[in-house]
Amino acid sequence: MQLATVEYGIKSKWGVEMVSDYTFNEIFDEYHPKILRYLTRIVGPDDAEDLSQEVFDKISRGLSRFQGKSSLSTWIYRIATNTAIDRSRSTAYKYGKTHHPFEDEKSHESSDVTVAPTSPVTDQLVIRKEMSDCVNEFIDNLPPDYRTVIVLGEMEGFANKEIAQILGISLENAKIRLHRARATLKNALREGCDFYYSEGNTLACDRKQIQILPKTPS
Known part of the structure; x- marks a missing residue:
C-alpha cells in the first residue's frame, strides 16, 4: 500500500498514514479507549472489542479521504455508531442477542413534534x-x-x-x-x-x- 505524504506521518500497524497534523497511531491511542467504552454501552462487552477493531480498521482505510467537513471526533463516532448499527441489524446478532435492532429515523421522529x-x-x-x-x-x-x-x-x-x-x-x-x-x-x-x-x-x-x-x- 502506498502511503500518503504528510508533514510528519508515522506508519501504523494498519500500514496507513494520518491526514493533517495527527498520525493514525495518535488517533488510535487517544480514541480507542473512548470508542471501546462507547461500544460497550451500545452493544455490550461481548461484542465491543471485536467491533472496536472493525471501527479502527475502517478509520485506517478511510483516513486519507477524511475532508474535515465535521470534527475528527464526530467522524470517528459516526463510524463507530454505523458499525454498531450494522451489527445490530445482522441476522446473527438479532437472533443471537436479546437486544432489539436499531430503528430507522422515520419510525422515531416527526417534524410535527414540538420539543419542550x-x-x-x-x-x-x-x-x-x-x-x-x-x-x-x-x-x-x-x-x-x-x-x-x-x-x-x-x-x-x-x-x-x-x-x-x-x-x-x-x-x-x-x-x-x-x-x-x-x-x-x-x-x-x-x-x-x-x-x-x-x-x-x-x-x-x-x-x-x-x-x-x-x-x-x-
Whole structure:
C-alpha cells in the first residue's frame, strides 16, 4: 500500500498514514479507549472489542479521504455508531442477542413534534458519569436508538449538532430523539429508583424494593 505524504506521518500497524497534523497511531491511542467504552454501552462487552477493531480498521482505510467537513471526533463516532448499527441489524446478532435492532429515523421522529425545553428535573435525572451502577442499568435497558443518543449526549458530551452528524439525521430530529430518550429514562428511573445525593453531592439511586404482601387467608 502506498502511503500518503504528510508533514510528519508515522506508519501504523494498519500500514496507513494520518491526514493533517495527527498520525493514525495518535488517533488510535487517544480514541480507542473512548470508542471501546462507547461500544460497550451500545452493544455490550461481548461484542465491543471485536467491533472496536472493525471501527479502527475502517478509520485506517478511510483516513486519507477524511475532508474535515465535521470534527475528527464526530467522524470517528459516526463510524463507530454505523458499525454498531450494522451489527445490530445482522441476522446473527438479532437472533443471537436479546437486544432489539436499531430503528430507522422515520419510525422515531416527526417534524410535527414540538420539543419542550428540558426541565431541571430532567437534567437531574439524566445519567452522569459519576452516577451509580443502578442508573447505568436503566440506560442499558433503553431501546437502542434512545440508549445511543443518551450515551452520546450525556456520557460522551456531544452537542446536539454533533449528535445529528454522528447519527446522520437532522438537527431537529436529534433534538426530538434526545428529548424522548430523556423522558423515557426519567420515567423508568422514577418508577424503579429512590433518588438521593451522595457524599460528593452527586445524584445517585437505589432500586426500589418490591413489597410482597402476605397472602390473605382464603
